[in-house]
Amino acid sequence: MRYKRIQTHTLKMPIDLRKHDPDDPITIRPETNKAKIIKLLYQDTNLGFTPAEIREELDLPRGTVSGTLSRLHEERRIGKTNDGLYHGLDHREDLRRFAQSLVSLDMMLSRHIEAGIDPDDVEQTGTSAKTEIPSDRLEGRETPREEPAPDEWITVTNNET
Amino acid sequence: MPYYYPQGSLVFAQDPTGAHSNPRPVIVISDVNRPYVEQETTIVCLSTQNEYSHDVTQLPHEYVDDVELQKTSYVMPWAIYTIPLSSIRDNLPSGELTRDGLELVADSIDGMIRP
Numbered sequence: 257m258r259y260k261r262i263q264t265h266t267l268k269m270p271i272d273l274r275k276h277d278p279d280d281p282i283t284i285r286p287e288t289n290k291a292k293i294i295k296l297l298y299q300d301t302n303l304g305f306t307p308a309e310i311r312e313e314l315d316l317p318r319g320t321v322s323g324t325l326s327r328l329h330e331e332r333r334i335g336k337t338n339d340g341l342y343h344g345l346d347h348r349e350d351l352r353r354f355a356q357s358l359v360s361l362d363m364m365l366s367r368h369i370e371a372g373i374d375p376d377d378v379e380q381t382g383t384s385a386k387t388e389i390p391s392d393r394l395e396g397r398e399t400p401r402e403e404p405a406p407d408e409w410i411t412v413t414n415n416e417t
Numbered sequence: 418m419p420y421y422y423p424q425g426s427l428v429f430a431q432d433p434t435g436a437h438s439n440p441r442p443v444i445v446i447s448d449v450n451r452p453y454v455e456q457e458t459t460i461v462c463l464s465t466q467n468e469y470s471h472d473v474t475q476l477p478h479e480y481v482d483d484v485e486l487q488k489t490s491y492v493m494p495w496a497i498y499t500i501p502l503s504s505i506r507d508n509l510p511s512g513e514l515t516r517d518g519l520e521l522v523a524d525s526i527d528g529m530i531r532p
Contacts, residue, residue: 364498372465378510382483385426385511
């Protein structure tokens, strides 16, 4: 793992950010290698990893990483420096949030290991809770905004505290 | 079509790593107006245990529609997380809290955060 030296440009045409919607849903299953790689690379987008480092860090079988990295790069979900380091993309707020939610999921499952309730203990008697999002909710979605720096946001008014 | 789980859904979240054997039952507390609703959801955990330093709230079986809880279950108001929507397994049972159930969960969380 190294700090990336060169900001990447993708092999294909660059993305027009005026047309790109960062709120497009991420549907990657958490148990897949894709999700594991995104979780690693988006924890700090300033860090670049070689494929070998990613394989070692995530304890993935040999031969599975390069293909997944290539696909993620082709899908423009991750960047690659000229010297072969893979990294998260600064402008992909959606993937950063996805990575954060994976970390939160890990935390939940680690802290609360046994619920004491298995799926077998819950009998389905009606319809599933899964629901389509109303189309009007998908229109005019907010885009992420940067927050002010801490000292511009909150100032100390009582030095004694 | 993008989907979500409405506020009050009782669903199972799956361990993505396989390190823990059982999916975990959780209740969705965010609603459709939540930012990034098509990508993630905010949940509170359920447990069958009730001996914690903080009070837990029993969830009566009649407060859940579309599924039947076969074990006494408690809401743990301090166990609130944001998880990816794709970690919720739609091949496992899922139901929805009644209005009384929603009020009970809200009161449980309110009891923790209100000074």
